[in-house]
Amino acid sequence: MTQDEIRRRVEALGEWFHDMDLGGVRTAPNHFLWGYPEAKFKHFSHVVPADLTGKSVLDIGCNAGFYSLEMKRRGAARVLGIDSDDRYLAQARLASEVTGLEAEFRNLSVYEVGALGERFDLVIFMGVLYHLRHPLLALDLIHEHVAKDLLLFQSMQRGATEAMTPEGDYPFTETAHFDEPAYPKLHFIEHRYSNDPTNWWAPNAAAAEAMLRSAGFAILEHPEQEVYLCRRVEAPWGAGAAYPVKGPRA
Template sequence: MTHGAHPTGPSAEDLAPWFHNLHLPDGSQTRPDHPLGDFPRYKWEQVAEHIPADLAGKRCLDIGCNAGFYSFELAKRGAEVVGIDINDHYLRQARWAAARMELSERVTFRKRHVYDFARGATDNFDIVIFMGVLYHLRYPMLALDTIRHLDPELMVFQTLMTADRAVAGDAAGDVHFEDRETLDQPGWPRMAFIENSLNRDPTNWWVPNHAAILGMMRATGFRVVARPGDEIYICRPMAIRTGHWLADEFDAATGRADKSDEVGEP
């Protein structure tokens, strides 16, 4: 076995199965036989040069952190990192690995949804990692709106995508009410809805095409500045288009609405 052990606690094998193949300080790996290869290291290598090498003084958020690979890479560059996930198993792995890597003082792992950051939270982050999560969410636009309101300088985004990489020329314009065939043309922004499961995973809900990702980013106040790998987008904030986004709808959707405004109340 190549799994590392620790004399005062469980071994990596005790915490199996692993989805992240972490390279531990003793030279062992948590998932050396990963079917995707050295995952997610090879994805990090695609985005690493787009993230500042010195992150001292920066706060970073790793959404859907799993066993913490991206959190650890950011912490190694000096950042203060919060990793969130809703899976207790992954969080146990992440905390265990943080101790082995002596990064526990720089990385905090919490059991949270991305939506939790919309409920009046005062958290702000300089960099947000949002990789491999969107297609697992029932409410993807709400998640992107929530991230935008954290006001990050940079968001690293990755999602499962459909094979349609085209962009329809008139996708950003107005569509006449009776011209609905336009919505069916190749390259029109759309997301495939997964009612049952995809790859035997019932938490997969939406698979966007390339045009949908570009449009969703613009609609939530992000601009794509680079695409370092397939399905990976480096995004920077831009002004939120207020004509397309209503603050009261966001407040109502996230529970931030003032209940005293309800009909019939003084």
């Protein structure tokens, strides 16, 4: 395609959230975070394996496919990006076509990942958790159905940036720890935040880390605020969507 053809097709797909360079055409040149997400990825790209030869990758909430295509650049044998927005998926397919990096893109919700029937060496779950009405359920489903080894995770965080590790148990009469700013907390957004009706939850740092552990993901790297590289491990007893019970059986 000529640059003019690329520009016409980029413009025809409407507003882009991923600012990418497609054959000399920037997809979101006026993005309030210029160069996002590439500019952000540079700060933590070193924690993702540089060589993904023979590996499979699932990109949940892939948007226009930046991370999917980056994993193809690192040699991943199979990359599947899923999103529930058809316009974003069309953008991702165009980016794949222009760059020549072959990835598959499919309309699928994170709550439907069990339908894939396969596990992936690397699951990317960036910028999705806070848009979900049922965030811990999503992490449980990822662990139970699609994660084989690594999880690259990011969520918007608000509140305390230090991560408090609570005691294993507290007496019923002890309540002061709930008022500690660094206690794991999810801030519920009933209406809108940043004029976005899809923002439902904003965890503090401790809550994000505790939720990962609770779903069965051990944190390996924390290269920058909000970003974690995790490894799938055995989930704590009682984790999961149905009748969860914390801790060992009585």
